[in-house]
Amino acid sequence: MKFEWMPFRIKNIFKDGKTVNYHSIIIVLSIIFAIFFSFYSILKAYTLNAYAWDLGLYSQAFYSSLHGQLFYSNLLGESYLAEHFSPFMFALLGVFYIYPNPYILLIIQAVFLSFATIPLYYISLHIFSRIKEKYPENIKNPALYSFIIASAFLLSPLTESPIYFDFHLMIFLPFFYFMAIYFYIKNRMAWNIVFLALIVSLHASFVFIVVMTLIMEMMISRYYFKESGEQTKKMAYLFITSLIVLLIYYTAAGYLKGDIAHSQSILLFASGATGSASRSITGLVLTFFLHPYRFMTYIIANYQIKLLFLVLAFLxxxxxxxxxxxxxxxAIPYLVYAMTSSYIPYYFIGYQYSMMFIPMIFVAAVFGISKMMEFKPTPSIKTKRAARNLKNTMLVIAVFAIAAFIVVSPISPVSVEPSGIHNIVNDSAGYSAERNHFVYSLENNISMNSSLVTGNNIYPLFYKDLNATAFPYNNISSTSVHFKYLIADLNDSQTYTRNRHNISLANLALEYMNSGSYGILAEGYGVIALELHYTGKPLIFNPLNVSYSSKEFDHTNGKVYGPIPDKNMSSFQKLENLGKNVYSGNTTYILPGNYSISVYLNSSYKIPASGINITILDNGNVTLYRINSSSYRLNGETLTFNLNSTEMHTGVTYVFTGIPSINGMSIIQDSV
Structure with a gap:
C-alpha cells in the first residue's frame, strides 16, 4: 500500500527554494496539534477535570479485559460491548496492554484527530488538481487551497470539540472517513472498503453512515466523474453486496449485544438517540406521519443551539x-439522530458527536468548490469571476478558521470557553492544585476492589476498582445503599446533580455522615472521604480556608445574603452549563468541625441600635444557626463569630440583617 504523503523530511519546507511544500507544512502542523491536544487532555485529566463518563468507563473496560473480564465496567454493570458493539476496542486493547494508563487513550485520540488533516489535504489536492487540468486559469495553486481546507478542518471548533471531553471511539471517524474517500477517488476500492469497515467497527449503528457513504460514492461516480455505464454498474454491484454484508453484520451485532447483556429482547434499526421522539428509526418515521406535531416539538427543541451549531459547521x-x-x-444519519432530539450535547461544542457531521461538511465543500471552478475559458469575464470567487471563499474559510480557533479552541490561551487551557492550567496551581494532591493521596488509603461511590470527576482515579461506581448517572435512588467508601468533591457542581430517578452524591453523603454509621476518613479542600464503621480520627485533614468577595453576595432591603451561585457567570458559561446539564444551585457547604467566620464591613458603616442578626440557612429555607450581638465580636471593620457544626450541610446561605453591604467574607476551619 503506497501513500503519497508518507515520505517526510522536516527540512524540506520549500521544494526548490521558492515553491512552498504544503505537504510538509501540513504534517508539521498535525504533529504540533497532536502534541498540544495531548498535553491539554492529559492536563485536564490530571487536574480532575476528566470524568467517569467516559474516560473512567473506557479505562476500566480496557483494564478489566486485561484481568479476565471482557470490557467490563461497573458503571454499566456489564460489558461495554453490550452497550455499544464496537469491535475496534480489540485493536486498542493491544495498545493499552503495552501501556495500561488512561493517558495513552488521550494521546491516541489526539494523534488520530490531528492527522485526519492529511488525507483531507490529499482529497482536496486530487480534486483541485483535476480542475486545474481542465481550467488552468480558474485555479492556479491547488496545493495552497488544499492546505487551507485541511487547516480549516483542524482549527474548526466542531473538529476540536471532543478534545474537551475525555476519550471516545467516535474520534477515529474523521480519519477513517477521509481515508475511505481518498481511496475511492483514487479508484482503489479494496482500501475504500477496508476503511468503511473500520468505521462500522467503531459503532454498529455507523452502518447507516457507511450505507449513505456508498450511495454518495455511486452518485459521485455518475454525476461528478461522469463515469461509463460499465463503471456505474460495478459501483451498483458493490453497493448491493456491501448492503447485504452490512445488514448481516448489523443483525449479528444486535444479537451479540443481547447475548453479552443476557437480554432476550433485541432492538434493531435503533437510532439510540437520547431525548428523541423514538429510539427506533421506524418509530421516528411513524411519529413523523402519525404525530407530526409531536415530531416538530423535538425538531424545534433548543432550536437556538441547533442553529448555532449548524452555522458554525457551515461557516x-x-x-x-x-x-x-x-x-x-x-451526514443524514447524524442529522436525523441529532436534530430530532432534545438532548443538547448532540449539537453542542464540547462533545464527540460533531465527529459524525463535520468530516462530511468538508468533503462536500471540496467537491462544491471544485464545481465553482468549472467554468469554460470563454468568455474571459467568467474565468476571472471564477478565480475571484475561489479566492474570496478561501479567504472566508481561512479568516473564520483562525478567528474560531482563537475564540473557542481548547488550546487557545484566550479562549472564552470555561474549559480552555488557561483555566485548566490554573487548576494545576494554588488551591485547586492542593485539592488535587489531596484527592490523589486518598488512593493509598482506599482498599482495592472495595465498594466505592464517588463523583464523576474523581472516578477516573479509581478505574482499577471493579466495584467502584460514580454519580450522577448511576441507578442509586435511595440512601439505603451502603458502600464501604464514599468520596465527594463538594466543589464540583455534579456532586449536587440529581434526576427524577436518582438522588445526588451530596444527598448520599449527608445521609451517611448524619446517620452515625460512617466516620470521616479524610477531609480537606472541600473533599470528604467517609468509611463505613470508621471511628478513628481523619487520616488526612486539611482545614477549610475559603474567601468570598462582595460580588458573590446580593444586597437588598438592608439585608445581605449569599454566596449566590453563578452570580458573575458569563453568558457563555451559562450556555455551556445548560448543554452539560450542570447543577446551578448553591454549592456552599459546612462539614463537621469548628469554624471562625469573618465578615468585612464598610468603613462608613454604623451598627444600628437593634444590632446585627446573622442567620445561616440550609438550602435557603431551613434555619441552621442564628448569630446575634451576644455571639459575634467586632474589631474595627471586621465582624467575627464562631460556629461549631456536628453535622454536614450543603447549600448553605448566610443572611445578614442590619447590614446594607459587605466587602467580603472568609471561613477558616479550626478542627474537625
Missing part, C-alpha cells in the same frame, strides 16, 4: 457544500 467552509449537496448524504 467553516463558507457554505461551499451547497454547490454539491450530494456530499452531505453521509
Amino acid at each position: 467553516a467552509v463558507d457554505f461551499a457544500f451547497y454547490r454539491f449537496p450530494i456530499g452531505l448524504i453521509p
